[in-house]
Amino acid sequence: MSKAAARSHTFTWQDPLTAAAAGLGLSGLEYLRKMAKGDLPMPPISVLMNVTAAEVEEGHAVFTAQPLECHYNPIGLVHGGFAATLLDSVMACAIHSRLPQGQAYTTLDLNTHYVRAITLETGPVRAEGKVVHLGARMSTAEGRIIDAQGRLYAHGTTTCMVFPGGQSHG
Amino acid sequence: MSKAAARSHTFTWQDPLTAAAAGLGLSGLEYLRKMAKGDLPMPPISVLMNVTAAEVEEGHAVFTAQPLECHYNPIGLVHGGFAATLLDSVMACAIHSRLPQGQAYTTLDLNTHYVRAITLETGPVRAEGKVVHLGARMSTAEGRIIDAQGRLYAHGTTTCMVFPGGQSHG
Amino acid sequence: MSKAAARSHTFTWQDPLTAAAAGLGLSGLEYLRKMAKGDLPMPPISVLMNVTAAEVEEGHAVFTAQPLECHYNPIGLVHGGFAATLLDSVMACAIHSRLPQGQAYTTLDLNTHYVRAITLETGPVRAEGKVVHLGARMSTAEGRIIDAQGRLYAHGTTTCMVFPGGQSHG
Amino acid sequence: MSKAAARSHTFTWQDPLTAAAAGLGLSGLEYLRKMAKGDLPMPPISVLMNVTAAEVEEGHAVFTAQPLECHYNPIGLVHGGFAATLLDSVMACAIHSRLPQGQAYTTLDLNTHYVRAITLETGPVRAEGKVVHLGARMSTAEGRIIDAQGRLYAHGTTTCMVFPGGQSHG
Numbered sequence: 001m002s003k004a005a006a007r008s009h010t011f012t013w014q015d016p017l018t019a020a021a022a023g024l025g026l027s028g029l030e031y032l033r034k035m036a037k038g039d040l041p042m043p044p045i046s047v048l049m050n051v052t053a054a055e056v057e058e059g060h061a062v063f064t065a066q067p068l069e070c071h072y073n074p075i076g077l078v079h080g081g082f083a084a085t086l087l088d089s090v091m092a093c094a095i096h097s098r099l100p101q102g103q104a105y106t107t108l109d110l111n112t113h114y115v116r117a118i119t120l121e122t123g124p125v126r127a128e129g130k131v132v133h134l135g136a137r138m139s140t141a142e143g144r145i146i147d148a149q150g151r152l153y154a155h156g157t158t159t160c161m162v163f164p165g166g167q168s169h170g
Numbered sequence: 171m172s173k174a175a176a177r178s179h180t181f182t183w184q185d186p187l188t189a190a191a192a193g194l195g196l197s198g199l200e201y202l203r204k205m206a207k208g209d210l211p212m213p214p215i216s217v218l219m220n221v222t223a224a225e226v227e228e229g230h231a232v233f234t235a236q237p238l239e240c241h242y243n244p245i246g247l248v249h250g251g252f253a254a255t256l257l258d259s260v261m262a263c264a265i266h267s268r269l270p271q272g273q274a275y276t277t278l279d280l281n282t283h284y285v286r287a288i289t290l291e292t293g294p295v296r297a298e299g300k301v302v303h304l305g306a307r308m309s310t311a312e313g314r315i316i317d318a319q320g321r322l323y324a325h326g327t328t329t330c331m332v333f334p335g336g337q338s339h340g
Numbered sequence: 341m342s343k344a345a346a347r348s349h350t351f352t353w354q355d356p357l358t359a360a361a362a363g364l365g366l367s368g369l370e371y372l373r374k375m376a377k378g379d380l381p382m383p384p385i386s387v388l389m390n391v392t393a394a395e396v397e398e399g400h401a402v403f404t405a406q407p408l409e410c411h412y413n414p415i416g417l418v419h420g421g422f423a424a425t426l427l428d429s430v431m432a433c434a435i436h437s438r439l440p441q442g443q444a445y446t447t448l449d450l451n452t453h454y455v456r457a458i459t460l461e462t463g464p465v466r467a468e469g470k471v472v473h474l475g476a477r478m479s480t481a482e483g484r485i486i487d488a489q490g491r492l493y494a495h496g497t498t499t500c501m502v503f504p505g506g507q508s509h510g
Numbered sequence: 511m512s513k514a515a516a517r518s519h520t521f522t523w524q525d526p527l528t529a530a531a532a533g534l535g536l537s538g539l540e541y542l543r544k545m546a547k548g549d550l551p552m553p554p555i556s557v558l559m560n561v562t563a564a565e566v567e568e569g570h571a572v573f574t575a576q577p578l579e580c581h582y583n584p585i586g587l588v589h590g591g592f593a594a595t596l597l598d599s600v601m602a603c604a605i606h607s608r609l610p611q612g613q614a615y616t617t618l619d620l621n622t623h624y625v626r627a628i629t630l631e632t633g634p635v636r637a638e639g640k641v642v643h644l645g646a647r648m649s650t651a652e653g654r655i656i657d658a659q660g661r662l663y664a665h666g667t668t669t670c671m672v673f674p675g676g677q678s679h680g
Contacts, residue, residue: 008182011240015177020246035244044240045249048218070183070214073259074205076190079215080262080277081255088250089243096245107250108478108499109449110282111621113650113669115643117276132654133625133662138448138501140623140665142652144642152643155650157667159448159499159623161478278648278669279619281451283480283499285473302484303455303492308618308671310453310495312482314472322473325480327497329453329618329669331648347525351580352518360586375584384580385589388558410521410554413599414545416530419555420602420617421595428590429583436585446627447590452620 009070011048014041024165028096028103032056049085052124054093059131061093066124078118083127083145083154087112090129091141091158098134104165105139112156122147137162179240181218184211194335198266198273202226219255222294224263229301231263236294248288253297253315253324257282260299261311261328268304274335275309282326292317307332349410351388354381364505368436368443372396389425392464394433399471401433406464418458423467423485423494427452430469431481431498438474444505445479452496462487477502519580521558524551534675538606538613542566559595562634564603569641571603576634588628593637593655593664597622600639601651601668608644614675615649622666632657647672 019040023031034040036054046054046063049071053064065086073079088110095105118125129143139162144155189210193201204210206224216224216233219241223234235256243249258280265275288295299313309332314325359380363371374380376394386394386403389411393404405426413419428450435445458465469483479502484495529550533541544550546564556564556573559581563574575596583589598620605615628635639653649672654665 006182006184008180010178010180012176012178013240016239016242016244017246019244023244031244043244043249044242045251048240049251069186070181070218072186072214074186074189074193074201074213074263075266075274076187079213079255080258080280081215081219081251084254084258084280084282085249085251088254092243092250104245106287107284109284109451110250110254110280111449111451111667112254112280113642113667114277114279115645115648115650132623132665135625137503138625140625142665155642155652155667157621157623157665161501163477279621281497281619281621283472283497285475285478285480302453302495305455307673308455310455312495325472325482325497327451327453327495331671333647346522348520348522350518350520352516353580354516356579356582356584357586359584363584371584383584383589384582385591388580389591409526410523410558412526412554413602414526414529414533414541414553415606415614416527419553419595420598420620421555421559421591424594424598424620424622425589425591428594432583432590444585447624449624450590450594450620450622452594454617454619457616 013044013047016043025101027101028099029058032093032097045085049082056093056097059094059098061090061097061129063090063127064124065127067118067120067122069120080114082118083114084110084112086127086145087143087154087156090127091143092160094129094131094141095139095160098131099162102165103162105160105162108159108161110156110158112154114154116151116153118153124148125153183214183217186213195271197271198269199228202263202267215255219252226263226267229264229268231260231267231299233260233297234294235297237288237290237292239290250284252288254280254282256297256315257313257324257326260297261313262330264299264301264311265309265330268301269332272335273332275330275332278329278331280326280328282324284324286321286323288323294318295323353384353387356383365441367441368439369398372433372437385425389422396433396437399434399438401430401437401469403430403467404464405467407458407460407462409460420454422458423454424450424452426467426485427483427494427496428498430467431483432500434469434471434481435479435500438471439502442505443502445500445502448499448501450496450498452494454494456491456493458493464488465493523554523557526553535611537611538609539568542603542607555595559592566603566607569604569608571600571607571639573600573637574634575637577628577630577632579630590624593628594620594622596637596655597653597664597666598668600637601653602670604639604641604651605649605670608641609672612675613672615670615672618669618671620666620668622664624664626661626663628663634658635663
């Protein structure tokens with residue numbers, strides 16, 4: 001293991017619990033828009049995934065992210081967790097954007113289909129999520145990841161449980 | 171957004187392509203065992219997920235990881251991508267451990283069920299993956315994430331395509 | 341389309357709503373055991389899937405089913421819906437078997453992996469389901485389908501929502 | 511178990527292997543269109559699911575089906591296998607419709623999200639499938655089930671392996 005090959009990256013983020021607490025007094029859309037505009041900090045996981053921009057509309061969320069070498073897996077490609085994390089983020093945000101103040105959600109399941117490998121050469125990717133079904137106790141969403149040329153890399157679906165805020169799930 | 175809340179973490183890793191190239195001349199099990207022992211570097215994504223130990227047997231892989239604040243999502247919990255990334259890792263490694271030299275794989279789909287939220291209080295988690303079906307062209311695996319008390323946090327399944335090494339998928 | 345090739349099958353079942361109503365006054369395990377013993381009728385979908393035997397323990401359900409020509413798809417094999425239906429049945433029953441009287445469930449998602457084609461030559465298959473996580477508001481289960489030699493044909497997972505009986509979901 | 515509650519249904523279908531053999535000499539689209547027009551018989555599983563009409567375009571398939579009492583589960587609703595079977599059918603047909611003569615496919619995984627219960631009162635449902643990604647060795651599709659008013663009941667995704675016709679998978 002050659003010393004010459006070592007490299008490093010420093011990620012900087014804000015306290016996620018402070019932002020989450022601020023979110024309790026807002027509707028999902030208000031909270032996510034403050035985040036997208038930079039009035040509230042992006043969560044640290046988005047910093048780790050190198051998310052560079054976010055847009056949130058009612059029922060719809062888009063994140064732009066730039067893959068880094070530190071996202072690589074042991075077979076020389078960006079790890080599937082990068083796409084799964086982005087899809088989970090935009091699909092959950094799409095659902096969150098439809099919840100009024102006082103409603104919370106938790107992800108129950110996340111299904112990801114991988115159709116093309118992501119590498120550093122892929123360049124920035126666009127993760128898009130949108131609500132498919134909004135219910136009183138559960139909601140579903142779908143998402144996809146494309147590059148600047150519109151080529152598809154991954155797509156997926158999720159089910160979230162919706163409940164009065166503050167409760168834990170399970 | 172208070173300056174006082176800012177924090178940072180520096181991750182250090184080795185060139186993932188050098189390790190991947192070394193893997194081409196080894197069986198999956200040989201490659202992964204060298205990684206687990208530290209003779210080859212862990213991939214950077216494992217560094218980002220704070221994987222602290224790995225064990226690989228034929229058809230079976232276990233990673234221990236310690237959640238960090240930088241894995242948090244916007245609602246005050248460890249992001250679902252943390253568990254999805256760990257499950258993808260151990261399930262893919264379980265399949266990889268059964269492949270002879272010259273065979274490669276790519277993940278086609280990853281299904282994750284979340285049953286309990288992970289937080290910093292959870293402490294280190296153990297992600298376990300094992301092969302369910304090993305076929306000539308496709309394989310499946312299952313995985314789960316538990317804490318030191320054996321409590322379940324997430325579980326999932328995957329399908330990987332298996333093919334002669336060097337080819338891309340799709 | 342030759343007349344000579346036509347064939348038919350007559351399925352006979354009992355009113356499913358009468359059995360379902362009887363189930364409201366029983367725990368899940370009591371209800372399913374009455375069904376397995378023949379004291380209450382099997383649901384019609386099980387008749388269509390040619391389920392010939394059922395065993396239910398707490399958290400565990402097994403159905404034996406014999407594939408028929410009428411389960412075939414347009415490419416000359418038993419349709420994937422046969423395995424999906426059996427897996428959904430045994431996984432949901434495994435969860436149902438853990439619910440006290442007054443608790444109901446509904447399936448939120450069903451993930452099936454197909455690893456080997458089922459044909460008439462496969463003979464009777466055994467579908468096994470067991471609970472993975474039992475929660476107050478959601479539960480998960482896993483299942484698999486094997487033949488008399490123990491060869492695997494399909495496996496899967498499910499998430500069910502659990503709620504006070506009588507309510508609808510969504 | 512009252513005798514008075516017994517009811518039955520006779521399903522009639524054509525030899526599925528004769529149709530499948532005819533399909534080997536046709537492109538996927540030609541084969542499925544002959545089936546939709548009635549020049550080749552619908553597969554028996556479609557008869558069991560009470561599919562009353564099918565339309566197939568390149569990369570797109572729609573089946574109309576009428577739920578029957580014999581599709582009911584033990585909790586008084588149409589079984590989840592009904593929707594899973596229809597989704598698998600239309601998604602696989604959507605992929606099949608893009609395959610040239612000599613190419614075959616097999617379903618690797620099927621993910622179904624249930625968002626609303628189907629009952630006899632639902633009336634006829636429309637299952638729609640469309641290709642998401644068409645690759646040389648694997649393809650993905652998505653599907654949904656709606657009623658005559660456009661209300662959503664279930665949606666899902668699938669991955670199919672694509673290979674030269676005549677080979678088995680796994």
